[in-house]
Amino acid sequence: MQTENALKYFEENYENFLEDLKSLVRIPSISTNGFDRKNVASSASAVGALMKEAGLQNVEILEVNGGHPYAYGEWLGKKDAKTVLMYAHHDVQPTGDVKKWNSKPFEPELKGDRLYGRGAADDKAGVMSTIASVSSYLKSSGELPLNVKIIIEGEEEIGSENLPHLLNQYRDKLMADYIILSDTGNYDIGIPAVTTQLRGIVAVDITVSALKQPVHSGMWGGPLPDPVQALAKIIAKLTDDKGKILIPEIYDDVAKLSVEEKKIIHDLPWNEEIFREQACVLEDVKLEHDSEYSPNEQIWFRPSLSVNAIQASSREQVSNIIVDSAWAHIGIRIVPNMSPEKTLASLTKYLLDCAPKGIVMDIKPHTSVSWWKTDTKHKAFTAAKIAIEKGYGRAPVFIGSGGSIGFVEPFTKALNDAPALLVGVEDPQTNAHSWNESLYLPDWKKCIISTIHLFAELAKIK
Known part of the structure; x- marks a missing residue:
């Protein structure tokens, strides 16, 4: 009652x-x-x-x-x-x-x-x-x-x-x-x-710097390193064209799916057209879909890397300059049995290894969630x-x-x-x-x- x-x-x-x-x-x-x-x-x-x-x-x-x-x-x-x-x-x-x-x-x-x-x-x-x-x-x-x-x-x-x-x-x-x-x-x-x-999350802010202040791109362009291009090169090395993370050993600790988990994924209704609509994907854009794993498996049971934000100059104040620095926020979603600490260490080392010579890089980690x-x-x-x-x-x-x-x-x-x-x-x-x-x-x-x-x-x- x-x-x-x-x-x-x-x-x-x-x-x-x-x-x-x-x-x-x-x-x-x-x-x-x-x-x-x-x-x-x-x-x-x-x-x-x-x-x-x-x-x-x-x-x-x-x-x-x-x-x-x-x-x-x-x-x-x-x-x-x-x-x-x-x-x-x-x-x-x-x-x-x-x-x-x-x-x-x-x-x-x-x-x-x-x-x-x-x-x-x-x-x-x-x-x-x-x-x-x-x-x-x-x-x-x-x-x-x-x-x-x-x-x-x-x-x-x-x-x-x-x-x-x-x-x-x-x-x-x-x-x-x-x-x-x-x-x-x-x-x-x-x-x-x-x-x-x-999934958990490990995230960092990275700042790539080369100059004390922005300078005229016509007067100085050529011999000077460009922080935005340097950042773009670093980001390009993080994943392949299927979205697979290229950081060495990043997948070593990922837990394999159980028979029960595979059955749950198999039994759930899934339609690519509906999925694309729900995920707001533009018509001509292809999914970064690894045929070995279904989208649900990728989202729930596999790590992923995202570049959540990039900043250098701004649209409103764009001018012919080489900027002094460029910034990005990068996050990795982690899954069982990945260690947040180990993932952060691997990400940090890989970013430093990818940095072009002559560029100063600062990496600031955020609070990780397991x-x-x-x-x-x-x-x-x-x-x-x-x-x-x-x-x-x-x-x-x-x-x-x-x-x-x-x-x-x-x-x-x-x-x-x-x-x-x-x-x-x-x-x-x-x-x-x-x-x-x-x-x-x-x-x-x-x-x-x-x-x-x-x-x-x-x-x-x-």
Whole structure:
């Protein structure tokens, strides 16, 4: 009866929860350096207020090591029941070129079944699905089937660099038997998924310099080295024409797929035309497709290298000069059983080896995030399968993800290998991290219904 009451309350108050989501999207909580930190603080405060309104207790804003704030709340009213820790993040990515958006990034706009806005899906939908599912129980019955703790992070999009400090300070506060993480995606619209593996990331900034300041390209061009050309030559040596990484020994530690993993990939529907459309590939562009590995296998189980940004001069101020330096941000997505430390060392050495003579190179590493993989044999995954099938009307698929979430690996370790259920509402049309980000609302609604059922299913585990 308790679960039925919660489901009824959610149906009756769905529009209110949607308005709460819109209010969060309106806060430009960009955690990247160079943006106003006050907006992330305002976002944390808004999340805290929604937690209190939902009926959570001991709500507080946690500030750790000078980083962006976390919001925390709990309900521990079930004395002998187990505890679930729920995670999402309230910070968002920069908007990129706002002229590319079809609506204002921080003015949520409903078009058909999709809500557009930065953070609408990644991950303020996760924040609100967490709060809405808890609120539906507490407002309808005054209690939950099990104890709940919620931690909403404010710096996931910049690598969760202060997570070790959070764990060091608040490990006892965050202890739980299960983890529900609402920051992943479904395989497709209407096809729910539980993510069982994440890639990690190793990233560096490289600056190639040759001059004290820019100089006239006509007066000095010829004998002087060109930092932009030097950077281009370095980048050209990082991968081959199929996207294979050329760093020596980079693939040595990559785990081979199990028979079960191969079957999962084989059984999933995949169509190149749909894949190209979802990935926003231009019509005449060929995929960097190694015939030995399917695209899903490449994204989930193989490392990849991306050049995320390059800067030298600018379009607006272009002139006939040889620039003094050129900069690039390079990232490698790592997979089981690759070591972040070993990968960083290999990348650094290879970049230095590729640098043309006479060029000065500076390499600055970013905080690395390790890969993560879980065992789905735990009863919590059976509970998730039952709950999601009730919410979506079909069983979920277990998939990998090419993305990285810094929270998962250190938290599962700190919580004595508590099983982590990674669910979410992003889909191939979401455009997370790009312009025109959007959330498919029918699946968001089903996700919340699934989470309401999941509390009840987890409470049944002995």
